Amino acid sequence: MVIQYKCPNCGSDMAFDSESGHLSCPSCGRQDDIETFPETNILRKFDPEEAKEYHCENCGAVILTEAETTATHCSFCGAPVLLADRLTGDLAPAKVIPFTISKDEAVAAFRKWTKNGRLTPPGFASGDRIKKMTGMYVPFWLYDIDGKADVAALATRVRNYTRGDTIYTETDFYDVRREMDLSYLKVPADASEKMDDELMDKLEPYDYGELKDFRMPYLAGYLAEKYDYDDEALFSRVESKIIPYIDSYISSTIAGYSTVSYTNKQIQAHKKNVYYTLFPVWMVYYDFENKEHTFAMNGQTGKVVGKPPISAFKVAAWFTGIAASAFAVLKVISFAVGGVLW
Amino acid sequence: MRDFQSKWLMTLYFLLIFIGIGGVSASAAVDQRVYDNANLLSDSEIAELEAVAAEHSGRHGTDFLFLTSEDPEAFDVVDYMGDFFDAWAAENGQENAVLLTMNIATRDVYLAGFGTAETTLDNQRVNLVLDRILPEMQRGDYAGAFRETVTTASRYMEFRPGVNPESIFFKNWFQLAVALLLGGGIVGFMVYNSGGRVTTTASTYFDGDNSRVTGKLDQFRNKTISRRKVPKKSGGGGGFGGGSTGGGRSFSGGGRKF
Numbered sequence: 252m253v254i255q256y257k258c259p260n261c262g263s264d265m266a267f268d269s270e271s272g273h274l275s276c277p278s279c280g281r282q283d284d285i286e287t288f289p290e291t292n293i294l295r296k297f298d299p300e301e302a303k304e305y306h307c308e309n310c311g312a313v314i315l316t317e318a319e320t321t322a323t324h325c326s327f328c329g330a331p332v333l334l335a336d337r338l339t340g341d342l343a344p345a346k347v348i349p350f351t352i353s354k355d356e357a358v359a360a361f362r363k364w365t366k367n368g369r370l371t372p373p374g375f376a377s378g379d380r381i382k383k384m385t386g387m388y389v390p391f392w393l394y395d396i397d398g399k400a401d402v403a404a405l406a407t408r409v410r411n412y413t414r415g416d417t418i419y420t421e422t423d424f425y426d427v428r429r430e431m432d433l434s435y436l437k438v439p440a441d442a443s444e445k446m447d448d449e450l451m452d453k454l455e456p457y458d459y460g461e462l463k464d465f466r467m468p469y470l471a472g473y474l475a476e477k478y479d480y481d482d483e484a485l486f487s488r489v490e491s492k493i494i495p496y497i498d499s500y501i502s503s504t505i506a507g508y509s510t511v512s513y514t515n516k517q518i519q520a521h522k523k524n525v526y527y528t529l530f531p532v533w534m535v536y537y538d539f540e541n542k543e544h545t546f547a548m549n550g551q552t553g554k555v556v557g558k559p560p561i562s563a564f565k566v567a568a569w570f571t572g573i574a575a576s577a578f579a580v581l582k583v584i585s586f587a588v589g590g591v592l593w
Numbered sequence: 594m595r596d597f598q599s600k601w602l603m604t605l606y607f608l609l610i611f612i613g614i615g616g617v618s619a620s621a622a623v624d625q626r627v628y629d630n631a632n633l634l635s636d637s638e639i640a641e642l643e644a645v646a647a648e649h650s651g652r653h654g655t656d657f658l659f660l661t662s663e664d665p666e667a668f669d670v671v672d673y674m675g676d677f678f679d680a681w682a683a684e685n686g687q688e689n690a691v692l693l694t695m696n697i698a699t700r701d702v703y704l705a706g707f708g709t710a711e712t713t714l715d716n717q718r719v720n721l722v723l724d725r726i727l728p729e730m731q732r733g734d735y736a737g738a739f740r741e742t743v744t745t746a747s748r749y750m751e752f753r754p755g756v757n758p759e760s761i762f763f764k765n766w767f768q769l770a771v772a773l774l775l776g777g778g779i780v781g782f783m784v785y786n787s788g789g790r791v792t793t794t795a796s797t798y799f800d801g802d803n804s805r806v807t808g809k810l811d812q813f814r815n816k817t818i819s820r821r822k823v824p825k826k827s828g829g830g831g832g833f834g835g836g837s838t839g840g841g842r843s844f845s846g847g848g849r850k851f
């Protein structure tokens with residue numbers, strides 16, 4: 252892997268002196284320390300010798316593998332892919348969360364999950380119809396986000412008290428202002444076009460304690476998908492993801508009022524750092540009643556997501572069971588309170 | 594041990610006999626419950642109401658009585674009712690009764706609960722019964738009003754004293770609706786989550802070290818005060834509540850104009 256340090260002043264490649272840990276720019280003379288050098292100015296690229304890129308002619312997926320891999324199957328459609336390009340100058344991932352769940356463990360975890368499906372048809376849980384399981388690194392952008400919020404609100408505090416035979420309701424009005432610094436770290440957005448965004452969001456959270464600097468050997472035995480969207484294109488998605496988080500933080504800073512109505516809310520968020528990161532995902536292709544169902548499993552935590560088939564009979568049974576027992580409980584309570592069943 | 598058991602059985606046996614006697618005596622001793630002094634009812638209506646009253650009287654050990662009068666001079670229907678009941682109770686040896694009295698001349702109606710009915714048909718329940726029979730009274734269907742009084746009061750008396758028998762909580766349709774909503778809600782939630790749940794929260798990616806409030810203002814602006822009267826404990830919309838008769842019998846009750 253080739254790592255380039257782009258000078259924040261002039262954009263030239265800076266020279267790295269491993270003795271002192273210093274970076275120096277040959278063009279403008281700028282000096283930087285490697286420890287504090289901004290992540291956005293570090294460019295990681297694949298070495299032509301270490302990685303290959305496969306294009307699936309069947310579905311169009313682009314898959315990255317180690318250079319040693321000679322032939323493989325597309326992780327999306329299963330078609331054999333043979334056409335390979337050497338990667339030259341392509342952006343390499345900065346971080347990776349390695350697989351901690353092996354294929355055997357993934358199969359066991361998936362079987363256990365199908366058994367826990369309370370609404371799935373009986374055959375779904377008992378059946379052993381895993382057609383294919385592929386361990387795949389899915390490309391994500393992780394954003395460190397800095398933000399500022401400036402909000403104004405009109406808040407009220409209401410209290411009631413009684414004097415004589417009169418009830419007084421006193422409403423105090425307050426002008427409330429809050430200015431705050433906001434910081435969110437490593438908020439992920441999947442950069443794959445083929446992966447369903449909602450599905451990938453449900454796979455979160457990953458344990459960032461296992462987040463490693465990317466090295467080629469992590470790819471051994473797995474496939475990695477190439478990113479389809481760059482970090483600029485996905486920033487709006489991440490923004491819409493954290494806005495509800497910011498809103499809840501804002502309201503947590505305005506406490507002790509009966510009502511709060513915002514008159515002005517200004518939120519600015521910008522990305523401080525972006526990390527091109529690979530997350531481990533087991534893709535499970537499961538045959539059931541002549542239909543293929545696709546599930547995804549978090550390759551680190553084992554969490555399974557995806558739409559399982561739903562049994563109308565089981566839905567009806569659960570509904571009837573819950574409604575009937577709730578009715579019975581209400582009857583018992585009404586008998587205990589009122590002494591009457593009907 | 595055997596001795597203890599047989600004592601128990603004896604006690605139970607006597608208890609059953611007493612309950613049986615109590616239940617029978619309440620209904621068997623009384624032969625008239627409808628006193629139609631104002632001649633508002635036909636003979637067949639009286640016969641039918643007697644039958645209905647007898648049936649429900651046996652069930653609660655409480656006699657359901659109906660008294661009509663046509664006395665333009667009687668300025669208080671409660672006094673009239675009290676005098677009637679003092680005499681009736683002495684004559685029949687029964688203190689537990691629900692008594693519906695109406696004076697067709699002054700258009701007063703009063704419902705009272707005596708003895709155990711003073712608690713099983715308290716002022717609140719009396720007013721609920723009156724609410725239901727008032728339309729019939731106004732229509733002139735006095736037989737219907739008494740029939741309704743007997744069936745409604747009899748139903749109310751099955752409820753534990755003090756609870757509101759018309760509370761929505763006791764309604765079958767309400768209990769059914771709650772049960773169905775709960776079933777639908779929980780199963781809907783299960784279906785919605787069958788494909789996995791979002792488990793990230795606002796704090797998952799939050800950086801508490803670098804997030805902080807930098808400016809804060811809570812400025813009092815103005816206040817408004819609104820006043821309202823403490824609501825009076827209503828004794829039941831035009832009723833005069835319970836009381837006691839000239840003979841010292843206390844009762845629950847309520848009355849209306851119709």
Ligand SMILES: [Zn+2]
Nearest residue numbers: 258261276279
């Ligand atoms: Zn420079």
Ligand SMILES: [Zn+2]
Nearest residue numbers: 307310325328
């Ligand atoms: Zn393909």
